[in-house]
Amino acid sequence: MPRVVVFDQFGGPDVMHIVEEPVVEPTAGEVRVRIEAFAVNPLDQMMRSGSLPAAVALPHARLGVEGTGIIDAVGPEVTGLEAGDPVILTAVPDASVRGSYAEYATVPASRVLARPAGLGVAEAAAIWVAYSTAYGALVEKAKMRPGDHVLITAASGGVGRAAMQIANQIGAVPIAITRHAAKKDDLIAAGAAAVIATDQADIVEAVRHHTGGTGADIVLDLVMGPGQQDLLEAARPGGTLIAAGFLDPRPTLFPGGTPLTIYGYRSFEHTLDAVVVQRMAAFLNAGVRLGALWPALDKEFALDDVVEAHRHLEKGLHAGKKIVVTV
Missing domain, CATH: 3.90.180.10 (Medium-chain alcohol dehydrogenases, catalytic domain)
Incomplete structure (x- = not known):
């Protein structure tokens, strides 16, 4: 059997x-x-x-x-x-x-x-899981557009890598965050336009540098926890933060009155919606065919x-x- x-x-x-x-x-x-x-x-x-x-x-x-x-x-x-x-x-x-x-x-x-x-x-x-999660968060939820600076935490992980590829396919600018400078070359090879290593650089200052002082348009937070405060500060006023992770078990403080739009996101929000799944499938097929998603x-x-x-x-x-x- x-x-x-x-x-x-x-x-x-x-x-x-x-x-x-x-x-x-x-x-x-x-x-x-x-x-x-x-x-x-x-x-x-x-x-x-x-x-x-x-x-x-x-x-x-x-x-x-x-x-x-x-x-x-x-x-x-x-x-x-x-x-x-x-x-x-x-x-x-x-x-x-x-x-x-x-x-x-x-x-x-x-x-x-x-x-x-x-x-x-x-x-x-x-x-499917990594790419549908990244697509749902960035495209369906955050409405990512060409030229957007997209800050991605846990960029070395499966969803983070997928997010960088999807941003590149759209024409956005993925900025990867990692805890270790030793991962910089790998993340550049994986599609990051820039890499911020938190063991070497201050997140807010580095994001300002890579965005010409304006801040990130979209933040994809796959970690959560207290470190999210730096991400909020690194985003531009009017930007969007997508809280889609759970890697840091410590409490995450969501402040009131922030100039950002903050969404919580879980992949089943879209993967059980037949209409969105068809859009995901079309995007995925195109990306694979073009060699942009792998x-x-x-x-x-x-x-x-x-x-x-x-x-x-x-x-x-x-x-x-x-x-x-x-x-």
Whole structure:
């Protein structure tokens, strides 16, 4: 029988184990996907460890919010998709029930899109979450335009790298923030127009320098915490801050009366909206076709080594690039 990764209690990577389960037949409006590969995301780590704010029902919880594979079966009332189509999973909202850490996943047909032409299996497995999050925050929420100076925190991470590429595709100017000057060359190669290393420079002064004294038009805060105060000061009056991260667990003070527009953002806000998803897909396909959008991959693991993949993530050995598990 097909294999599925599950966990029966919260904890470290070792709580995950592989079981065999019969395939689930798709009902009306559903498709079954034979998974070829899936990406390992920080959200998966939060679910497994019990630190995710949303409830996860135990035992026998699944993992995985993105992946890629081939449609294996189509349920009634599904149009436009058929067995044999290569697809990507677009942010599975109920991952604890039908997540992508498996050889097969049965999901609503609305949760899959045609695999962008030109992507390999590993890249296709790792593209949706990071790029849809960055696109939703910058394009849909902040209305990013050509010429905008976009300040991006946690720029070395998957969403940060995607945000820089998307800004470049639009014609905006991505300014990356990193804690370590040693990452400057890598971030420039990844698409940053400028890099601010907080172990060497003051954020506010550096942003003023790189924007001709006006400040950032858009700030994408993927960290949160007390450091957000510097980001608010670095933005121009009338600019926009998108709070889309959770890397710093310390409280974040949102001041009243700020001259900025501040939005909180989570990717499911848009990835469950069919109209926005179609815009995302069109943008993604164009970017891949032009070579402007391409996920940075770290290491591939086999399904049997999924525990090691999570250990690799927790140790930070991936350096912000995506970890992929092939099935």
